[in-house]
Amino acid sequence: MTTKRSGSYARVVDPRGVGAAAASALTRADAEYAGVSSLERLEIQLLLEGVFRHYGHDFRSYAFSSLRRRLRKRLEAEGLDTFSALQSLLLHDPEAMDRLLRDMSVNVTGMFRDPTFFHALRQKVVPILRTYPFVRIWHAGCATGEEVYALAIMLEEEGLYERSRIYATDMNSDALEKAKTGIFPLARMREYTSNYLQGGGTRSFSEYYSANYDAALFDPKLRRNVLFAQHNLATDTSFSEFNLILCRNVLIYFDRQLKERVYKLFADSLASFGILCLGRRESLRFTAVETEYEEFDARERIYRRRR
Amino acid sequence: MTTDAAARARMRPDLIVVGASAGGLKALEMVLGALPRGFPVPIVAVQHRARESGDTFVEVLGRGSPLPVHEVEDDDQLRAPGVYLAPPDYHVLIEPGRVSLSVDDPVSYSRPSIDVLFESAADAYGERVCAVLLTGANADGAKGLVRIKQAGGYAIVQDPHTAESPEMPAAGIASAAVDVVLPLEQIASELVRRAAT
Secondary structure, three states: OOOOOOOHHHHHHOOOOOOHHHHHHHHHHHHHHOOOOHHHHHHHHHHHHHHHHHHOOOOOOEOHHHHHHHHHHHHHHOOOOOHHHHHHHHHHOHHHHHHHHHHHHOOOOOOOOOHHHHHHHHHHHHHHHOOOOOEEEEEEOOOOOHHHHHHHHHHHHOOOHHHEEEEEEEOOHHHHHHHHHOEEEHHHHHHHHHHHHHOOOOOOHHHHEEEEOOEEEEOHHHHOOEEEEEOOOOOOOOOOOEEEEEOOOOHHHEOHHHHHHHHHHHHHHEEEEEEEEOOOOOOOOOOOOHHHEEEEEOOOOEEEEOO | OOHHHHHHHHOOOOEEEEEEOOOHHHHHHHHHHOOOOOOOOOEEEEEOOOHHHOOHHHHHHHHHOOOOEEEOOOOOEOOOOOEEEOOOOOEEEEEOOEEEEEOOOOEOOEOOOHHHHHHHHHHHHHHHEEEEEOOOOOOOOHHHHHHHHHOOOEEEEEOHHHOOOOHHHHHHHHHOOOOEEEOHHHHHHHHHHHHHO
């Protein structure tokens, strides 16, 4: 078992963009541990290949462990025993494919998640943005949009929103439709209010929404300068130049090769001295673009292009 | 013991995964503090804790252990000696030789979830993983232990009588055919013994 597998799985997880040493370590690890569920792994690869070739949805470069978890959930929900059976269902039943798509593209989000990050954004990044006559922002992987509204609120309070444009993108059109409504569960407002205040909010958070049964409807004026659009980080290219890009806890679902692709895409999409914000446990270290940035706030994972 | 089982009992793990909940800080301090400097197997641990618990938790564990203790970053490579602690509000999943993070929904109200860690470790490492379930007041980790055993891994559970909260280790013992149940103070020496085989 330790010698045989040269491994097509290795190609799935094996990043082209990293050093050869790391790559060979991965291949070796893969070969050593492939014994238990190698058949299941093969079935998953075939399923992903089939989905890609038949529907064009490409999940082949997703982080394998999270991907397998989500696929297993779909497998159980469909009452099937093997990924081969699931593959057959997906290929012959577009509605089953839609259900899988929803599973695959749901990213959990919230308002002012990580208040210290929003505090740093307000205290350190806003003063830089203020020096520009016009501020262009890309919120990549915005899911159902909570963080987009949070950003709009912050810009509004800093007197910067009138000259800002937020391009909020996600691969999931259902999520974008939800984001456009600005309706979020009322039950979460207590948590969001607390986050908002810790993150440096200057007003009363309840000014921004009206409660209706169990829903909080956010002021439609908050999205007057937001453009929601479908964009797939895995396959689409750069579409403009930005002063600020936020992409938090999205790339953790991608394998290293795809992460490298997206980091390159961001570097190509940032104006000189543009700012990139990642999630609390993500970083650019060991990536090909690392040297193009300085750590602007290392703790909050805010980077700034060197030129 | 059949030859197969004997061979498995001898197999040195390439990864140790640990789950702890209520009372876990003290239990983890004790286990990690008793391991020798240079312990040759990487350890990934999930401890349920509040989002606000910040860095102090990692610092406390780091001070009490001869091993370097890190809070997991996305894509971290697993190296020994080293302890990798799940960050609050993220699931930690195991890939061969490294970790990845997810912010998928909490599993049984928990994020990080011990089940998520254990199940992904079983998938990636099979019989070359050793799982340790410590004190806690819920049933997280029980499903994960089942997967660890199905994949041929080794399962150690803290004796519920020595646990600050017995529910979690008791649930683990009730669900999976665990290999050994030990009082807290003997868990480190069991890990050393396994790492040396």
